[in-house]
């Protein structure tokens with residue numbers, strides 16, 4: 001059966017693997033290569049599952065890539081040249097020389113004496129020499145994914161790929177590189193393993209800012225020029241700061257204090273009250289509502305439904321569902337059903353920057369909209 005590699009937040013392994021089993025044909029797990037990184041196999045393979053997930057993306061599987069070739073690793077720097085040779089021999093034909101590509105490597109076994117960067121450089125050098133294709137790490141249209149990891153002993157017998165279980169010296173192989181080529185847009189994330197990092201900025205108010213930056217990117221949200229936004233649960237003000245950078249006028253609602261750096265900003269209005277209180281206080285109308293309130297996801301969804309009338313016709317909303325405990329699947333379904341009264345659920349993903357939560361992207365439904 002074809003193999004592939006799936007990545008998710010290890011705290012949400014159960015839900016991610018449910019998605020894989022449910023959406024694939026005869027999907028089965030071979031091994032956990034590292035926390036939240038799974039070698040798996042299914043009858044429909046990467047390409048079949050990619051079609052399914054293009055139509056209805058999973059929430060918890062963050063990234064996936066095919067396994068087309070496997071190389072046993074020696075655990076020495078010789079692996080770099082061997083992998084470069086393999087990249088050219090196995091993938092030059094499959095790579096479209098007219099489209100930009102990148103090599104995305106992950107080295108998941110701590111004792112390997114090379115870093116992802118070393119592999120990216122060596123493999124892309126070999127592939128470009130063989131094909132003439134241009135590397136573009138920022139916007140690749142095709143990706144050679146490389147995952148170097150230890151395969152647990154108990155998984156060796158389940159791994160049906162044709163690789164020698166021993167080295168030339170008769171020593172048992174335990175570390176392997178798994179390689180696969182795919183169009184970037186099918187991998188669920190443009191980033192190796194779905195790991196999307198942003199540089200820390202001077203003036204950053206909270207780590208939560210990364211969450212909003214990632215959501216705007218993943219859901220491809222274009223904010224209206226000089227739009228009017230409502231930030232529910234705004235304190236200390238990270239999301240408000242990101243929205244201000246994008247020229248939105250922000251009403252920030254939170255009983256807690258905002259970072260003093262926002263106080264001088266005339267584009268920010270702090271309503272120092274709860275979202276429930278602001279709703280009763282003749283709120284304005286908005287182009288965008290964002291909601292990162294620390295609150296049960298279903299209560300938060302009810303409040304979003306109550307606020308739907310404050311959104312313009314083209315209105316968008318982004319919210320997080322906090323999922324601290326058990327029963328997460330049921331809570332998500334319940335909150336979705338509440339939201340569907342007034343919104344279309346345009347996307348829901350567990351982003352790299354989400355901790356014990358998911359981010360949900362909403363558009364307002366047809367009926368009862370304002371102009």
Ligand SMILES: C[S@@+](CC[C@H](N)C(=O)[O-])C[C@H]1O[C@@H](n2cnc3c(N)ncnc32)[C@H](O)[C@@H]1O
Nearest residue numbers: 206208233235236237238239274275292293294
């Ligand atoms: C995770 S923090 C938000 C962080 C914020 N997005 C940022 O980037 O700085 C959650 C906030 O929700 C607020 N909150 C909880 N219940 C609320 C309610 N009923 N109305 C308004 N804010 C609420 C808390 O006061 C807290 O400041």
